[in-house]
Amino acid sequence: MGALTIRRGRDAAQVEEVHEDVLQYLTFQLSGETYAIGILSIKEILEYTTLTQVPLMPAFIRGVMNLRGAVVPVIDLAVRFGRNETGVSRRTCVVIIEVANEEMQQYIGILVDAVHEVLAIRAVDIEPPPQFGSRIRVDFISGMARVDNRFVVLLDVEKVLSVEEMATLSAMNGSEMADLREAEV
Template sequence: MNDANRAAIAMQALILDLGGEIFAIDAAQVREILDEVPITQVPNARPFVDGLINVRGRVVPLADLRVAFGMTRTATDEDSRIVVIEIELGGESSIVAIYADRVYDVTDIETASIEEAPKVGMRWRSEYVRGISRRGESFVIIPNLERIFVEEGDLEPVPQKAEA
């Protein structure tokens, strides 16, 4: 691939379905895709975090982006997957997992096809959307995962109380 073609491609993206909407996650962030696994519930966890899962001996929080986007939760089925991703939170690399109702494929998304999320007419918070692209006749939402996980997951460092 020459430099002009490489510049035209914004990212290779994993295309997935969430609540009937098509989303694109940067494939470079994807570590693995799992079938359903046992989930350990966490008392008093925020609705966004369903619990913890074991990924190759590592404890990983499992989040439901449908909650962040105000969608209805649906039961898992034979197409449901868990996508394990690596994102930067608070300047550190973090491994998290998200539900997907279905995983389609990996495709190139061209820079020219990505538009800014409209500020009006969206049913989601526009700051949660990095951009919108097209896939055939459908729109593809490119979420701002770092922003979602910090705000919905409240994953910013909590200040420690000084000892008296």
């Protein structure tokens, strides 16, 4: 039995050696399209629970949630990509992602319509992002992966969830709102 285990262990090592350029990605559904994120930055996947709305923030910041005592912001990716707000259904999930921010780890949740599966994608199957023609901002895309003869958009988490950019956006949002209100008066 012992020998068997060892052998198997060795096999696994060999397998890994052969496919060392294979990375695993979590695919999920977002306003009708499939996207993928490298699993290394994913901390956990949670069922949708009611979020606490944070007032005076742009629409893509859906609110905050309680992650075992820590308060985590939740982003509506669809709105961030310029689509309509994500509706809440039975399969709606929050994917908690670890984002490096000025040498500090921060957790951010993203709201998705449904989570599919974890795919192993070989590096040779990943194409660079097209210069235009994609339906989201090009710098959000880290690559296009060929899976079963169709393309899955691999998201660049650092860019999509750039705290810097989102904070700046929300600051602008605040002053814009003030301007708008002023205009009303």
